[in-house]
Amino acid sequence: MTSSAPARWRFLGTATGIIAVAALAALPFLVDAYMLHWAITVLKFAVLTLAWDILARTGQVSFGHAAFFGLGAYVAVLASSTLGLGQILSMLVAGVVAAGLATCLSALFFRVRGIYFAILTLAFAEVLKVCATMLTGMTGGAMGLSARPLFGGDAVKSYFFILILALFTIATMWLLSRTRYHFGITAMRSSPEVAAAFGIPVVPIRTIAYSVSAGLTGVVGAFYAFYTTYINPESAFDVAISVAPVIMSIFGGLYSIAGGIIGAVTLTLLQEYLRTTFEYGSLIVYGLLLIVSILFMPKGVWGLVSGLASRQRSPAREVAS
Amino acid sequence: MLRIRNLSKSFGGVRAVDNVSFDVPLGAIVALIGPNGAGKTSTFNLISGLLPPDSGSVTLFDKPLTGKSPDEICRAGVARTFQISQLFETLSIRENIQTAALFGRSTRDDVQAAARRSDELVEAFDLGSHANALPKDLTFAQRRNVEIARALVMDPQILLLDEVLAGLTASEIEEAIAIVERVKSPTVGILLVEHQMRAVMRLADSVVVMMNGGVLMQGSPEEVRKHPKVLSAYLGEEIDASGSHIATRSEEALSLNSTADGGGRSVSAAAEPVLSIRNLSAGYGPLTALHGIDIDVGDNELVALIGSNGMGKSTTLKAISGLLVPLAGKVHFEGRDVTHLPAHSIVRLGLGQVPEGRQLFQYMSVEDNLMLGAAFVAQAWGARRERLDEIFALFPRLAERRSQRAGSLSGGEQQMVAIGRALMARPRLLMLDEPTIGLAPIVVAETFEAISRIKAAGVSVLLVEQNVGWALRVADRVYVMESGKIVLAEKAENLWANREFLQSFGLG
Ligand SMILES: Nc1ncnc2c1ncn2[C@@H]1O[C@H](COP(=O)(O)OP(=O)(O)OP(=O)(O)O)[C@@H](O)[C@H]1O
Ligand SMILES: [Mg+2]
Numbered sequence: 169m170t171s172s173a174p175a176r177w178r179f180l181g182t183a184t185g186i187i188a189v190a191a192l193a194a195l196p197f198l199v200d201a202y203m204l205h206w207a208i209t210v211l212k213f214a215v216l217t218l219a220w221d222i223l224a225r226t227g228q229v230s231f232g233h234a235a236f237f238g239l240g241a242y243v244a245v246l247a248s249s250t251l252g253l254g255q256i257l258s259m260l261v262a263g264v265v266a267a268g269l270a271t272c273l274s275a276l277f278f279r280v281r282g283i284y285f286a287i288l289t290l291a292f293a294e295v296l297k298v299c300a301t302m303l304t305g306m307t308g309g310a311m312g313l314s315a316r317p318l319f320g321g322d323a324v325k326s327y328f329f330i331l332i333l334a335l336f337t338i339a340t341m342w343l344l345s346r347t348r349y350h351f352g353i354t355a356m357r358s359s360p361e362v363a364a365a366f367g368i369p370v371v372p373i374r375t376i377a378y379s380v381s382a383g384l385t386g387v388v389g390a391f392y393a394f395y396t397t398y399i400n401p402e403s404a405f406d407v408a409i410s411v412a413p414v415i416m417s418i419f420g421g422l423y424s425i426a427g428g429i430i431g432a433v434t435l436t437l438l439q440e441y442l443r444t445t446f447e448y449g450s451l452i453v454y455g456l457l458l459i460v461s462i463l464f465m466p467k468g469v470w471g472l473v474s475g476l477a478s479r480q481r482s483p484a485r486e487v488a489s
Numbered sequence: 490m491l492r493i494r495n496l497s498k499s500f501g502g503v504r505a506v507d508n509v510s511f512d513v514p515l516g517a518i519v520a521l522i523g524p525n526g527a528g529k530t531s532t533f534n535l536i537s538g539l540l541p542p543d544s545g546s547v548t549l550f551d552k553p554l555t556g557k558s559p560d561e562i563c564r565a566g567v568a569r570t571f572q573i574s575q576l577f578e579t580l581s582i583r584e585n586i587q588t589a590a591l592f593g594r595s596t597r598d599d600v601q602a603a604a605r606r607s608d609e610l611v612e613a614f615d616l617g618s619h620a621n622a623l624p625k626d627l628t629f630a631q632r633r634n635v636e637i638a639r640a641l642v643m644d645p646q647i648l649l650l651d652e653v654l655a656g657l658t659a660s661e662i663e664e665a666i667a668i669v670e671r672v673k674s675p676t677v678g679i680l681l682v683e684h685q686m687r688a689v690m691r692l693a694d695s696v697v698v699m700m701n702g703g704v705l706m707q708g709s710p711e712e713v714r715k716h717p718k719v720l721s722a723y724l725g726e727e728i729d730a731s732g733s734h735i736a737t738r739s740e741e742a743l744s745l746n747s748t749a750d751g752g753g754r755s756v757s758a759a760a761e762p763v764l765s766i767r768n769l770s771a772g773y774g775p776l777t778a779l780h781g782i783d784i785d786v787g788d789n790e791l792v793a794l795i796g797s798n799g800m801g802k803s804t805t806l807k808a809i810s811g812l813l814v815p816l817a818g819k820v821h822f823e824g825r826d827v828t829h830l831p832a833h834s835i836v837r838l839g840l841g842q843v844p845e846g847r848q849l850f851q852y853m854s855v856e857d858n859l860m861l862g863a864a865f866v867a868q869a870w871g872a873r874r875e876r877l878d879e880i881f882a883l884f885p886r887l888a889e890r891r892s893q894r895a896g897s898l899s900g901g902e903q904q905m906v907a908i909g910r911a912l913m914a915r916p917r918l919l920m921l922d923e924p925t926i927g928l929a930p931i932v933v934a935e936t937f938e939a940i941s942r943i944k945a946a947g948v949s950v951l952l953v954e955q956n957v958g959w960a961l962r963v964a965d966r967v968y969v970m971e972s973g974k975i976v977l978a979e980k981a982e983n984l985w986a987n988r989e990f991l992q993s994f995g996l997g
Contacts, residue, residue: 351580358578
């Protein structure tokens with residue numbers, strides 16, 4: 169009885185995963201251009217949210233991931249226009265540069281914790297925005313830069329690029345969750361000092377988490393630049409880019425892959441639905457919905473769902489023991 | 490062998506650790522004792538790399554540990570427990586132990602093997618029914634067992650145990666001694682900080698006595714217990730080779746108490762008890778921890794509630810003070826039904842509490858913590874200055890530390906603040922949950938004298954205490970609790986005369 173219960177859940181999970189991937193692969197051939205655009209946007213936010221969550225799991229909350237998003241956007245556009253690199257290569261370079269910057273920053277930023285760290289990241293994103301505005305020679309200043317459309321404007325190819333990036337992110341996080349680093353990261357979140365006293369290499373783990381998180385965000389920023397074909401400091405370093413993954417994670421469920429995906433999908437589509445439904449005040453409705461959901465689902469949608477599922481499972485466990 | 494040489498550390502003006510040198514050889518148990526705030530835990534923090542020393546060195550098999558990060562030191566084979574338990578609150582009990590298993594010395598990334606190792610320890614420490622619970626749902630004693638298990642699972646060469654026996658009853662201490670004896674092996678060196686002299690006398694091969702940051706002396710348990718300075722500054726009274734107090738003094742303390750209330754001991758609770766509990770039941774979620782208990786505390790009476798750990802004593806106090814909503818039964822305080830009043834209203838009526846495990850406001854100063862005890866109690870706020878002076882007279886150590894952040898105090902100093910904070914409210918009835926946990930023997934004696942004085946000043950006291958000897962000496966009446974029920978209610982002097990009887994409750 170009891171041995172088959174987890175097996176059943178695992179089977180259910182695997183089956184859902186396979187069906188979901190198949191459906192996602194078929195999607196661009198089934199929907200129109202407008203829907204495809206929204207699918208791309210959803211995936212973009214899913215990667216942003218999961219990437220942000222990688223750092224959050226270590227106990228540090230960033231309010232400035234727009235720094236890496238914007239940096240990625242500019243690096244990619246400049247790499248392809250001035251160095252003549254291909255677009256895919258440019259996006260990868262953007263990711264590497266963003267990750268490298270995070271590695272350097274971690275020595276400085278991780279001296280502080282909690283709200284102080286959050287403010288540092290927020291301020292840093294603003295600094296980069298100002299830099300992008302001032303360095304007119306390179307970035308075009310407030311006028312921004314334009315880029316050649318991604319894959320020559322082929323939306324289906326763009327879709328597959330961001331889909332593969334999302335699957336790569338999910339796979340990485342899932343594999344990680346099966347190693348000891350998952351335990352180390354969760355322990356660090358309670359207390360880095362105590363975690364270190366139990367042999368957990370806190371500083372390297374935190375630095376790597378920040379770099380991976382920033383690198384993925386940088387690639388998404390680069391993707392955004394080529395996909396929209398135009399960037400300026402306001403759009404690339406938009407505070408909304410920093411805030412979106414925080415809200416989506418909390419709404420969907422912090423520290424979980426499923427939670428991040430649920431948050432990104434639901435809130436991206438909800439925002440678009442409200443925007444087209446209400447002529448005025450769609451943001452007010454959106455805000456109210458968020459407030460209510462956070463008050464009544466403090467662990468997010470996924471926390472609620474998995475909580476109910478485990479309650480359903482627990483009687484079986486009691487009978488067995 | 491762990492070698493400590495000329496280790497020093499200051500915090501501002503306080504020399505917490507001052508030129509300390511000693512060795513911990515493999516196969517040996519070294520005890521580190523000394524008054525509260527002597528620098529024992531700070532020494533642990535310096536060894537485990539949590540604090541950088543100002544000067545001095547620590548080496549393990551001649552390889553320097555100083556300058557390494559805490560995780561490197563841990564992987565080199567040094568494991569520790571924390572005096573104030575520091576579990577990973579977001580991980581289950583099993584995962585807490587498993588995490589340590591995954592990162593300790595010579596461990597590899599084998600999550601399954603680590604799970605098996607931690608399950609063994611979960612069983613060994615009798616935590617099976619809580620393996621999937623979060624630390625916040627455990628009792629004080631269970632949390633500490635997880636602390637020990639988490640250090641043991643790392644298979645350390647040097648094991649640092651910081652007051653792991655605090656708050657245990659006599660028979661639980663015996664069990665714990667047996668555990669440590671089992672851990673003892675030629676390949677492990679154990680450094681043990683402990684105020685439980687019974688364990689120190691039995692376990693230690695060598696004892697290091699610290700005082701004011703420095704090493705006062707090092708010697709065998711025999712030498713240490715006879716050293717006049719150790720006697721006067723730490724033990725406060727003579728103990729025999731088994732770590733028990735020498736009986737004469739105990740009789741004295743008992744007579745001290747009977748004179749304090751004019752010899753007229755109340756036979757049972759007075760006609761109008763200050764606190765009366767009838768048929769009280771309480772629990773946590775599906776688990777019922779209290780099964781319909783009755784307790785009375787008379788006017789100016791000191792009532793002790795004793796029993797092994799996990800029997801429901803703390804739950805009783807929580808249910809009385811409104812921190813836990815009772816399932817059934819009534820609590821009357823000075824004739825008034827307070828069963829369903831919120832905790833803060835009950836405090837304002839004059840029912841003060843020293844909760845288990847201190848629960849100070851870590852980021853506030855000592856003085857602010859104390860002031861807070863009186864801040865929301867109208868009758869106490871006016872007299873707060875005098876009260877503060879009284880508390881500083883009771884615990885002079887706190888006067889020296891008045892503007893220090895409470896979270897950075899030593900464990901014993903924190904306990905003093907917790908007692909002081911409850912007294913600030915000038916309660917009518919004071920409930921104390923293991924008030925002397927982690928206090929040096931001499932301070933334990935002083936605290937019980939203080940509690941007797943508090944009672945002499947007209948306050949009724951309900952005391953939960955693991956140290957049965959002391960409980961019997963200061964109390965008027967005693968309730969014995971077992972598995973959530975009151976199994977015995979008796980006058981303290983009668984129980985004192987028949988102490989052996991208590992052994993049947995595991996309290997001998
Ligand atoms: N971070 C800190 N800042 C200021 N003072 C500190 C700090 N940490 C410890 N101290 C002080 O250093 C002294 C030694 O503290 P320590 O915790 O080592 O004592 P201890 O011997 O373990 O005492 P106990 O038996 O009460 O646990 C104490 O007086 C304490 O107040
Ligand atoms: Mg200590």
